Amino acid sequence: MNISGVVSRLGVSVMVLLWLLLMVPILFLASVPTSIAVQGVLALVTVGLLLVVKPFVHVCLPIRFGMLAVASFFTLRYWLWRLTETLPSPEEPLSFAAAIILFGAETFTVGLFFLTALVTADPTDPEPPARVRVKDVPSVDILVPSYNEADELLAVTLAAAKQINYPHDKVTVVLCDDGGTDQRCNHSDPAIATESKARRARLQKLCSDLGVVYVTRARNESAKAGNLNSALQNLSGELFLVLDADHVPSRDFLIRTVGYFVENPRLFLVQTPHFFINRDPIERNIGLPETCPSENEMFYTTIHRGLDRLGGAFFCGSAALLRRRAVDEVGGISGETITEDAETALDIHARGWESKYLDQAMIGGLQPETFASFIQQRGRWATGMIQMLILKNPIFRSGLSITQRLCYLNSMSFWLFPLIRMIFLISPLFYMFFGLEIFVVSSKEVLVYILPYLLIGFLVQSALFSKVRWPQISEVYEIAQTPYLLRAIIGTVLRPRAAQFKVTVKEEELDHAFLSPIYLPLLGLTLLMLLGLIAGGYRWIAFPGDRTVVQLVGAWNLYNFLLTSLALRAVFERPRRLLKPRTGVSVPASLHLISGGEGSYPLDATILSAGAKSLILRVDGDTRGPDGKDRLNEAREGGAVEVHAILTNEPDLAAALPATIASVRSGVEGVTVNLAIASKDMIAASRLAAFLTFGDSARWTFFRKVHSRGRGLFSGLVFVFSKGILSLPTTVYDFLNEPARRKAELETATHVPSNELANVVSAPVQPGQKPNEPSPEAEKYFGVGS
Structure with a gap:
């Protein structure tokens, strides 16, 4: 009998029971009618309480439960108020329809809030497994x-x-x-x-x-x-x-x-x-x-650990x-x-098997390099999860525990965010463009219901995720994906079995700046938000009696515009490099320069980066030989080199690795040498790279736990909104300058060395390519069609 499994299941049962017990008083208190003044006091007390307990939610489980309970109470009060007091009359069918759509999206987010609260209430921190004898x-x-x-x-x-x-x-x-x-x-x-x-x-x-x-x-x-x-x-x-x-x-x-x-x-x-x-x-x-x-x-630091607690790690x-x-x-x-x-x-979960999540990164992978391939990947994820929600709905799947059903429902329903996000983006426009009344509310109710509700949501997100996600960054990511994934979501709902698996390209080489070919949907969404602001200005002048509503809806639209304009920067592909590369190493080595049979000249060096096709080293010390000549330049002009990595614990990987010098660069930290590895030596280089760069998982732990920095709610909001404002001039400039940039890039490309140019223009015609049409290789090289 698995004792640890029984204990774990008992712990989950106790946690669910606590949630159910907490929901009874929460539901009762949330439904008690109050005056505006009393609601204002409740809002102040709730926000103040969350501010006080926020620093302690990660070190004290009762405080964490208490914070979520208080936030749940106010969230339910807000939702009941929206349901009973803010919807326009059905006698105005257009306004009522727009209001119901918005209220439906809010209801979805409230439900998702409770699911997320359940999942993140008590994330696991599993103990290392017992040692196992080799035999x-x-x-x-x-x-x-x-x-x-x-x-x-x-x-x-x-x-x-x-x-x-x-x-x-x-x-x-x-x-x-x-x-x-x-x-x-x-x-x-x-x-x-x-x-x-x-x-x-x-x-x-x-x-x-x-x-x-x-x-x-x-x-x-x-x-x-x-x-x-x-x-x-x-x-x-x-x-x-x-x-x-x-x-x-x-x-x-x-x-x-x-x-x-x-x-x-x-x-x-x-x-x-x-x-x-x-x-x-x-x-x-x-x-x-x-x-x-x-x-x-x-997801991997907090949410999946929470899924693990409830038996839903997948x-x-x-x-x-x-x-x-x-x-x-x-x-x-x-x-x-x-x-x-x-x-x-x-x-497999439905068959009674158990799963475990271990929060220890032990792989180094690649993300898509371009925005288009990123969207393709996320579109596949969204499509697959919505397929599962329709074809294998966990709520009706036999064999799953209650908590497992809720875990899968949470993970699948998250991918409806393009639909929900789009509703939140366009709802203010119903009023700005058409004067539709999407909710009935006074300025006092805004102060005691809406603003505290938003602030409480920000505080809970910051308390739970501030160390792993900066405030409002997730919103920027969602907006950047929304106009693209929305089509995939709708298509999957209409034809859930028609989806096709598409492999995401990971190893693209982004060596020049260009405008993503799929920029139009996100640009259109941003311009739509801008038109909403212009329409709001018109309403402010034309309808003085509506200025209170214009202020409220206009602030909402401005918030959407700032986030959308920042998300729009994602379509401008920029080949930026990490200041501290995650694959950087520092391994002593000896670089042997072999020139024209004159002998070998060893230089002390340090390996900075290792791959299957190249090595980057820093040469330590003087590169001149006894005759005063610079041996690096001699070797670069035609001589071969050998790299001897100094590895005391893996001597088999330290054998001589032949290479040629691709480039030499002098800098403040010394002379950096870029070495090219021949195809015939790729196996040895790959073994060395696998050991040096990827062998120790502590490297990934450093970047996940040490190198990353959390950010508080206030500073995070200031960062995002200021970045959204400051990005506007750059975005306008980049769009206006794009034709000139393409022209300059094409003119520069005509001066490529003849051997490289020949390799590009003489590429074989691809399937479906017209005889005089640039090949995909030429497009990538010259930026044609970018």
Whole structure:
């Protein structure tokens, strides 16, 4: 019998019981009618109480429960007031319809508030698993599904998977290649067939050199779910680890997770966070500081720990260890929707299996580099979750506990935010453009109901998430996605089985600035908010008797405009680099310069960055030889070099690595040398990069827990609103300057060295490309069509 599981379930039952007991007095007090004066006192007391307890919610569970209870009380009072006193008369059908739409969106957010409060009330902090004797550890298959990723990206991931600390006879690393299937190798399009055959041959050799198993299948069916299921048919590991092609694991992944499965025979999943070594395009393009926590940290640091407490931690597609027997019990990885990960977890949870979330990042992955690919990825997530909500609604799914139903409902319904956000954005315009009365309210009621309600919401968000999400940043992210994901949501609701899985491109190289080709919807939304402000100014002048309402609705519209104008910066792609790269290292090495058979000249150096195709080193000391000549310049003009990493704990990885000098740059910190690695030496470079850059998960812990900084409510609001105001002139300038920038870029591109230019313009014509149309390679190089 699993004692810890019983204790955990008892703890969840007690927490749910406490919530139910708290709801009784909350419902009663929220429904008691009061005067405006009394409501004003309640608002002041509630806000003051939350301000006092806010600093202690993370260190004292009763205070956390009390804060959520107080906020719940005021939220219910607000909702009941909106329902009973603020809706216009049905005798005005247009106004009433607009008001009902807005009230429906508010009702949804109130329901989501209570679900989120339940989930985040008591996040888990799991203890490390018990040690397991080496002879008793279960066998593990490491699956790396791939479709169109570059060879060097796969090489680093596979090399890292081979370096994981675990008995070698108990682990098998498998590349599941969906880009080299029989279907693609025999494609009717000769170009696709040729490339697929070449890819299969290259990856087979890569796997052979790394000691990895290569598998593919006959047909590309059921996307990632089908790829994994096909690979699992020929594997027999008791557990299997799923890693996306760009998710490079640290060496301690299995030793930190396997023990949980030994402790609990009913455990089917240990999910870990996804940490990314690059910034997503929204935070990069709008210019968020590097100390601002990444967008996914709120989910992985707080929300998923809360889901774990309620038994609802789910599979997130990668960086997760699963029990093979549980997956087999439901017929393999589920594929009815395009979010095979959460769907699989839902199916297995319904069979009574348990899951666990471990808040220890042990992979370094890649986020989409461009706004367009970011939107494509989020559109797939939103589509899949809405598919599950419709096709596999957890509320009616047998086998799930009450808390699990609520967890899945919370996770799925979140992705309705494009619809809710759009309602909140356009509702003020119903009045500004058409004079529709969307709610009936006096200025005093605004002060005692609406403003305290908003402030309490901000305070609760800040108390729960200030360390992992700055105030209003989530709103900016949602607005940036809303005009794009809204179409995907509506399409999925109308045709839930019609969605198709599209692989997100991760390894794009953003080496120049350009305007995203999908900028129009977000620009249109921003201009709509601006027209609302202009209409408000007209109403202020034309209808003096309505100025109180114009002030209220205009302030709301101004708030929407500032957030939307800041979100619009996301469409201006900017290749900004991290000041402190998350993949930066500092490893002593020796750089041997070999020039024309004259001998080898060793230089003391420090490795700053390592990859499958390049190394960056800082040369320490004098680069001149005994004759006074600069050996780096000599080597750069044609001589070869060798890098000897000084690794006392991994001498096998310290063998000489041949390279050529791509560039040399002198700076304040010394001479920096960029080395290019030949394709034939990619395996050795990948092993070195996997060990140096991704081997230690403490690196990711530093960036998640130490490098990121929380921000208080007031300073966070000032930051966002000031940034929204200050971004306006830049945005207008960038739009006006875009034609000139494109022209200058094309003119500059004509001076590319002849050998590079030839490689671009002589690229073969692609399928569907007209003979005189620029190839995709030329578009990427010259910025054509950006």
